Amino acid sequence: MSTEAFLTDFHQVAAIGATPAGGVERQAATPEDKQLRDWFTAFAAERGWPVRVDSIGNLFALVEWRPGADYVLVGSHLDSQPLGGRFDGAYGVIAALHAADRLAARVAGGEPPKYNLAVVDWFNEEGSRFAPSIMGSSVFAGLMDEQEMLRVTDPDGITVAEALDAIGYRGTDERPKPAAYAEIHIEQGPVLEREGIALGAVDRSWYTQKLDVEVLGEQSHTGATAMADRRDALVAASKVVVLVHDVTADFEPESIVSSVGYLTLEPNSPIVVPRRVHLVADIRANAPEIVQQARELLLERIAAVAREHDLTIEVRDFDVRPVQHFPEQGLEIAEKVAADLGAGIRRINTMAGHDSVAMNRIVPALMLFIPSIDGVSHCEREYTSDDQMAIGVDALTEATWELLQGGLEAER
Structure with a gap:
């Protein structure tokens, strides 16, 4: 798919839960979150990709080339903070869907890669309505107890289980078995913009x-x-x-x-x-x-x-x-992809938590950043340009291709 198709989808999605000052409000398991999940499901259905929903509300679109093979998971989250920005999380999911579509077209009629591909929307990454944050990916990774998380309540006393049932997204489907994980996200900090660099390769978390x-x-x-x-x-x-x-x-x-x-x-x-x-x-x-x-x-x-x-x-x-160190081999893949695209890249810490940090506990993970204007996030003023987003989609596509070929196997 073209850059224009990605940008059209991104800006259309930003209208769901839009706020007057240019942000979005789509807290976990609200009607606005459901609307976006429905959009994700329709995107997959149009391409014939099966969709699974697990018991903590994680949403997976499957691109299967080798029945029985493990999956490279790629994605982020669609929920937002109250009066949040339209880029945080959603950019990574929409970028992943478009990367998957490009890779499916690349594979069509040719030799399939070693692994299958699953695009994921992780439930309740933000943790604003239901604490703690990074809930869906942490349950997936075995870092949080699922039953305990389903009993967590919001300020109105509604449990996670009740909220997911209310929007029709507490599933019973089997979770895809991961081989590796990739995610792209806005930096939520000033470093890339300040240094005029297009991409960041996350090497460790705080x-x-x-x-x-x-x-x-x-x-x-x-x-x-x-x-x-x-x-x-x-x-x-x-x-x-x-x-x-x-x-x-x-x-x-x-x-x-x-x-x-x-x-x-x-x-x-x-x-x-x-x-x-x-x-x-x-x-x-x-x-x-x-x-x-x-x-x-x-x-x-x-x-x-x-x-x-x-x-x-x-x-x-x-x-x-704890501090999580991302695999050296993944950093090298990111740097190679950037060089091939003619884009600048630097290694960078993440001060914010991300689903990739949870996933890196169980499989090798690769995380990319693109610039955030003024370094701001979790507010309506959050902004990243179309050109910056487009470079990120290209980089995510090629990095995911490397992972599908087994590019992080040495780290398993």
């Missing part, structure tokens, strides 16, 4: 972990309770938020990032001093010891806040993800 924090104070009247008698959970939680932000100053610049992006409070009434705040802190660094040091500093400082305000703050570790 160490990440989250802290689940509950601040437990005492509910009281905002007008009738003396200031000295208050045990205000929100005031204490606000100090925790600042501590999480400021802990990065204890380390070398650009070696660590941290934030609080999720917070709820009870009873959330304008005339009640809050009794409980729940928040999630996200800490990421280029080395595990930095995250661990930051965690220890935060625990000490959070304990001091609890004493100052005479309340309880409970902190629980969860969603700890």
Whole structure:
């Protein structure tokens, strides 16, 4: 298929769940997510590709050349953040579908490659409606318990299982057996744009972990309770938020990032001093010891806040993800493909989590980046040009072709 066909599909898909400021909102297992999944299924059906849906909602379009052979999986995710960008995730799935179509045409009438091909849309990569993130690929890889994930609830108390049933995408199909995995994604950072380079070959992920924090104070009247008698959970939680932000100053610049992006409070009434705040802190660094040091500093400082305000703050570790090194052979494939296309490429870390990081735990994975304008992501201003996307589709097509021939077998 042509570049024009890819761009037409990409921009048409961006209209599903479109927001007024140019982004999209398609959180996992919502009606908008269903619309996009239906579009994916129709794309496959038009080409005669069987579609499978597994029991955690992962969606696979199969291009089978050798019955019984394993599959090279290629894809990303179609769900978005609230008021998210139209490129994050969806670009990788649409690029994978078009790469598969090009490769199917290449194989037609000739010698089939060693492996079959499966294009995948992973369920709930974003983790905005249902935490944790990277859920579908992590269940596939055996890193998360499927039954536990199906019981996870959104803020309205709806479980993953109920949400998938509601949109008709909790399946029972057998999962394709993977031989290797490939993914392309916008960088979500400034490096490629700043250096004027078309492609990034991801060589490692950052160490990440989250802290689940509950601040437990005492509910009281905002007008009738003396200031000295208050045990205000929100005031204490606000100090925790600042501590999480400021802990990065204890380390070398650009070696660590941290934030609080999720917070709820009870009873959330304008005339009640809050009794409980729940928040999630996200800490990421280029080395595990930095995250661990930051965690220890935060625990000490959070304990001091609890004493100052005479309340309880409970902190629980969860969603700890170690550094993942991507295979050298995959990096070399990416560099060869870029050279053949006449495109610049550099090796690059991923600070964000991706489905490729989960898949790299069970099969050799290759991940490519294309530039993000201003390095922004998870917002409506997220942008990558048509030309930059087109180069990425070409690179993904050729890299996937190498994997189909067994290009990462030495890493298995």
